[in-house]
Amino acid sequence: MARKKTKQLKHKLLKYLLLTIVSGILLIFAFIGSIRIGLFGALPDKELLSKVENPQASAILDENGKNLGYLYRVYRSDVAYKDLPENLIDALVTTEDARFYNHNGVDYRSLGRVLFKTVLMQDRSGGGGSTITQQLVKNLFPRDYDNKLGLLVTKVKEVLIAQRLEEIYSKEEIITLYLNTVSFPDNTFGIKAASQTFFNKPVNKLSVNESAVLVGSLKANHTYNPRLFPEQSKERRNVVLYQMNKYGKISQEVYEQKIKEDIKLNYNSVKPSEGIASYLREQVRKQLANWVEEYNQDADEPLDIYGDGLVVHTTINKELQLLAEAAMKEHMAVLQKAFEDNWGQSAPWNKQSVYQRELEKTGIYKQLVAEGKSAAEIQKAINQKSERIAFSWSGDKAKQLSVLDSIKNSLKTLQAGFLAMEPSNGAIKAYVGGVDFEHFKYDHVLQSKRQVGSTFKPFVYAAALESGVKPCDYFPASDVTYSNLEGWTPTNSDSEDYTHINVTMQEAMRKSMNTVSVRLMEESGIAEVLQLAKDAGIESELPKVPSLALGTAELSMLELAKAYTTFLNGGKPSEPFFITKITTPTGKVLAEFKPNVHSDAAFSDQTRQIILEMMQSVVQSGTASRLGWKYKLTQDIAGKTGTTQNNKDGWFVGLLPNLVTVSWVGADNGAIGFRSTSIGQGANSALPIFGLFMQKLNTVSELRRKYNQQFAAPSSRVVKLMDCPPTKEDGFFKKLFTNEEKAKTKKFDEDGKQNDGLFKKIKGIFQKD
Missing domain, CATH: 1.10.3810.10 (Biosynthetic peptidoglycan transglycosylase-like)
Known part of the structure; x- marks a missing residue:
């Protein structure tokens, strides 16, 4: 009987077990079925799965289709x-x-x-x-x-x-x-x-x-x-x-x-902030974002610059870009050390009056003030050291630094910019916006506007030529005090005595004489200089003051380069551009961008030829002569150096027959300049970037063939107009009858109608071409 009950119990348990298993299986199938029919959210259908696409980084290519980087x-x-x-x-x-x-x-x-x-x-x-x-x-x-x-x-x-x-x-x-x-x-x-x-x-x-x-x-x-x-x-x-x-x-x-081999990496970070042409790629991103915003207003399928795999074709030449970046880094590492050594213990970035303003911009300072911390507590906090990364030409390393240390390091770091573009169409070939995009995002090619110093003088000279001044007219090189300008006395950067010395325009350009530049502006008038600059493509508002002749105008590097294209492009400025077209990953063209060359010339071709000849003399034997004796460059180059007051900005504009380049060096903080002109002048601070760039360019046969060209010979008329001795000393009678004190003081007539007396009138009567 007991055996029968045990058998029945086993049968019942087996039945319940099978029922449980079947129920479980049915439950599982029901659960899976409920998921399949979408009770827990719809499953992607076959149509959707057949169109699987990944978000694709947008590629930025150079003029030859070589990769410069990505947006993602x-x-x-x-x-x-x-x-x-x-x-x-x-x-x-x-x-x-x-x-x-x-x-x-x-x-x-x-x-x-x-x-x-x-x-x-x-x-x-x-x-x-x-x-x-x-x-x-x-x-x-x-x-x-x-x-x-x-x-x-x-x-x-x-x-x-x-x-x-x-x-x-x-x-x-x-x-x-x-x-x-x-x-x-x-x-x-x-x-x-x-x-x-x-x-x-x-x-x-x-x-x-x-x-x-x-x-x-x-x-x-x-x-x-x-x-x-x-x-x-x-x-x-x-x-x-x-x-x-x-x-x-x-x-x-x-x-x-x-399994015995070690891992050998060739690490190549592709972060947007690293790699080649990082400043240019950021400008491409901004321009692309603006274009896409406008494009999407009428598009059936909106574009995503970070996910649709767009291909942005640029005017940049990757080889030139690499050479430009290498030249900048090579020079700036040396210049930075000289800059710091020259200042020594008296460095301005160590002065509270200089660093305090930068400190007050920081988030930590604002937070401490908002919390009601005392001056002593704030001072303690900003001097508290912790592990931080600071930019250094010897390589970024984590160091024990305070907030104040980081600010001082940033203040003392010299910045630089370099730009190369084709004058015939404005296509940018190399673009270096700063020394390191990872640490310093501010773009000195496009965003920064600085006083341009003597690089503005060619436009003053061009205006003078257009107003009737001849290349062989002589101008006193001595200092003059302008009584109607609060005793303003422009002086030349060298220490030569120019008493009774008169120079031609070419000699004045060669030596970058400030005194003659101001006299030339008197000849043409400030209004005429302003108009010529505008016609040359300068859109920034220029100061309507005589010191404009010395380069007190504040321009971006891009704007200055655009204006200089006139000297290589028949007097017509070319608008800078760096994107040629935007395509889909499959090559469908979404947009194309064409060169924009102004139809009207800013000045005559004769003026253009004369200025170009003058700027070649600057390189051959003037303020940019170190391109020959130091950098051993022998090809045709025209150029102009520039240095601003207190050596805060160093400039060099280098012209090849088919390339305009602009180099700039300086500190971002306006209170910091070079202590010594010998180190801070444009010929020493900015010119070497161009010099090293050209040295490197000359080692690449393809680039050398393209850019090692000769300037077109000037016309016979221009040669004749410029055929004269560079200097002329005042004659005996002029020395005898000139009142030295009176000769050193005059009034500036900004309309160019200064009456210089009978001798000038007589000279005008007998002036010959």
Whole structure:
């Protein structure tokens, strides 16, 4: 009887067990079915999955299609299956999903192992059960849950979507999609970005070991980052190599050889703030953003400059850009040391009157003030040292620095800019906006406006020529005090005695004589100089004062370069531009930008030729002569140096027959200049950037052929007009009858109608061409 009851109980328990199992299975199917029909949120349909696209970084290319950098939220760039090396695919499949080619998106054997070992036995060594296809789903549709039910729903969704993907895409396409979407260390997305970042090479050039390193890092981006943790990365790489050997993708001999090799990175950061032409790329980003905003107003499908993979074609020449950046860095590292050594202990950046204003702009200072801290507490806080990164030409390193230390370091850092553009159309070929974009975002080519010093003089000379002054007219070179200008006395930068010495325009330009520049402005009148400058493309408001002749105008480097194109372009200014066209990733042209050359000339071609001849003499034997004796440059170059008051700005404009360049050096803070003119003058501070740039250019045969041209010979009339001795001393009678004190004092007539007496009138009567 007892036996019968036991049998009935077993039968009943078995029945309940089977019922429970069936109910459980039905419940599971019902649960999966509810997910499938969208009760927990709609699943992406096949139409959507068939149009899977990754956000693509927009590429910025130079004039020859060479890459300058990218615009992106996260760095990502796609690659085609044909460009994936076999060793990379083998490393991925053998490590992440050995049965990849045999399942339909779900590996049930691996899934069972995970359920038994990881879930039931709580053994974390059981590994993961996600296939490559399931991992692709996680890349395409990031997980979003906040409880265990949400996790379960998400995992089921991933299985269902994975199966749909397998129905739509081939195995090769799934591998390609996966490698284009997966995250690698250092915030790089996709194998192309990772290959470029860590090994600086295209994907199809990855070696077995390099492929194993990148695939190994997928397990944990931070833990196996080869840049941060090379030993851990090497251990993980060897696991990948073991898997490749286990599944017959590499031989035992190759495996044993490869695991002994160290990881050799060729790290190439692609952060927007780093790399080549960073200042130019920021200007491209701004211009592109403005263009897209306007484009999207009428577009059916709005564009995203960070995700639609736009291709921006620029006028930049990558080789010239690299040479310009190298020249700037080489010179500025030396100049910075000389600058600091020359100031010594009396450096202005150590004075509270200089650094206090900068300190008050900082967030920490404003916060301390808002909290009601006392002066003593504020002083203590800003002098509290902590680990900070400060810019240095010897390399950025973490140092123990206070807030005040950082401010002083920034104040004393000299800035520089360099620009090269074609005068015929305004196409910018090289653009260096500062010494380091990572630390100093302010762009000195486009944003900064500084006094231009003597680089403005060619426009004063051009206005004088246009008003009737002849190149061989002589002007007193001595100092003059203008009584109607509060005793203003322009002086020359050299110490020569010019009493009774008269010079031609060319001699005055060669030596950059301030006294003669002011006299020439008297001849033409300030209004005429202002109009000529406007016609030459200068749009900034210029000071209507006699000191304009000495370069008190504040212009951007870009504006100055534009004005100088007139001397190489028939008197017509060319508008600077750096974007030629914008296309889609497939090459469809969305916009094109054409050169804009002004139709009217600012001055006659005769004036242009004369000024160009004068500026060549500046290089041959004048203030820019070190281009020959120091930098050994022998090609045709015209130029003009410039230095502003207290040596706060150093300038050099260098002209080749088919290239306009502008160099500038100075401190951002207006209270800081060079202590010594010998160091701070434009010939020493700014000119060397051009000199080194040209030296480097001359070593590249293709660039040398293009830019080592000769200026067109001046007309016979211009040669005749300029054929005269550079100086002339006052005659005996003029010396005898000139009252020295009276000769050194006069009034400035800004309308150019100064009455210089009978001798000038007589001279005008008998003046001959």
